[in-house]
Each structure stands twice: as structure tokens, then as C-alpha cells.
Amino acid sequence: MTIDLPTIPAWVDSAACASVGGDYWYPEKGDRASADYARKVCGTCPLIATCLEYALDNNEPHGIWGGLTPKQRQRLGGAPVSDMDESDDELDAPAPRGHGTVGAYNMHRRRGENACHWCKQAQAAYSREYRARKAGAA
Numbered sequence: 001m002t003i004d005l006p007t008i009p010a011w012v013d014s015a016a017c018a019s020v021g022g023d024y025w026y027p028e029k030g031d032r033a034s035a036d037y038a039r040k041v042c043g044t045c046p047l048i049a050t051c052l053e054y055a056l057d058n059n060e061p062h063g064i065w066g067g068l069t070p071k072q073r074q075r076l077g078g079a080p081v082s083d084m085d086e087s088d089d090e091l092d093a094p095a096p097r098g099h100g101t102v103g104a105y106n107m108h109r110r111r112g113e114n115a116c117h118w119c120k121q122a123q124a125a126y127s128r129e130y131r132a133r134k135a136g137a138a
């Protein structure tokens with residue numbers, strides 16, 4: 001399969017996917033195994049937040065970026081997805097491993113990164129709950 005790769009931003013050199021070959025990030029429609037593998041690697045990538053931001057900013061219509069499929073990015077305001085695309089509702093999985101917790105959010109902050117989408121959500125849910133508890137106790 002030939003793919004028109006987008007212009008590769010410079011930070012991709014330190015990306016977790018840079019050392020992994022293959023088409024995992026551009027799986028065929030319904031190829032869940034490849035997509036799952038790509039998302040697992042994304043979960044270990046220090047650039048997960050930067051990468052997702054880049055894809056959203058550039059309306060990147062194809063492939064997995066920042067651990068999200070095109071359809072998942074579309075829900076966050078990304079480019080619309082065509083029927084021909086590899087996107088798949090079935091792939092709408094939870095956060096990549098190692099993300100989506102308050103602990104992982106703090107880890108992002110300690111590393112000086114922007115937290116990824118899932119970690120931000122976990123942190124936001126935590127502070128909502130914390131404020132509600134405080135308000136209840138007052």
C-alpha cells in the first residue's frame with residue numbers, strides 16, 4: 001500500500017513511533033490489531049500531547065496521531081473523516097495504556113509537557129470531585 005505521508009514535523013525524531021517500522025499508524029479499515037499496536041506505542045510516547053495538537057491544528061485526516069484515530073480526532077474538532085478511511089467506531093477505545101489518570105497527568109507536568117487529552121480529562125474530573133467534596137463539607 002502506498003500512502004501520501006504528510007509533511008513530517010521536526011519533533012517526530014524523538015517520537016516513540018520513529019523507531020518502529022511498518023504501517024501500524026495507517027491501518028487498513030477495520031485492522032484493529034495494527035491500530036491497537038499503534039495506540040499502545042503512542043501511550044509510551046513523550047510527544048503524545050504535542051502530536052495530537054499537531055494533527056488537530058493541521059486537520060490531519062489520516063492515520064493515528066497522539067493515540068487517536070481520525071474518527072476520534074473528528075470528535076475533538078479535527079478534520080472530517082471519509083468512508084474510505086481507516087477510521088472505525090470499533091477503534092474508539094479508552095486511553096492508551098499509562099494515560100488517563102491523575103498520576104499520569106502529574107507525570108506529564110513533571111516532564112514539563114502539556115498533558116494529553118485523557119490525562120487532562122482525568123485531572124479535570126478529579127478537581128471537579130475535589131471541589132464538590134469541599135463544597136459539601138463547608
Ligand code: SF4
Binds near residue numbers: 025041042051
Ligand atoms: S503520539 Fe504516537 S503517532 Fe504521535 S509521535 Fe508519539 S508514537 Fe508517534
Ligand SMILES: [Zn+2]
Binds near residue numbers: 048
Ligand atoms: Zn497522558
